[in-house]
Amino acid sequence: MTPSVQADIARLCGRLGVLRTAAADEERGAEVDRLVERARRGDTPEPELSELLRDLGLLFLGDATREPWPWDGGGHTGAEVYACPAGRCARRWVRAPGVDIPRCDLDAVRLSRVEED
């Protein structure tokens, strides 16, 4: 899988909650399900994802790769960094003390800890 496909999948993963809600209102939930299926197989959800986001008025949502905790990737912070266990999506999540480890929105599996340097 190429980094660009992982970034595309991260784009879907990071928006899945709001995307599902908005798509359900427009009776386009099946389109979201199809994009999720593709992403689970490791295929890019683009360009249909961008079209759907635009149709639903969600293009204002920024880059989700580092959500919900922006991190510039520089230096050694000693922070616990988590990522998708399947390596499918490019999202990184920095755990704050006392916060539960989130699940990947695509697979509903817990993120796993990764070493970044």
Ligand SMILES: [Zn+2]
């Ligand atoms: Zn993900």
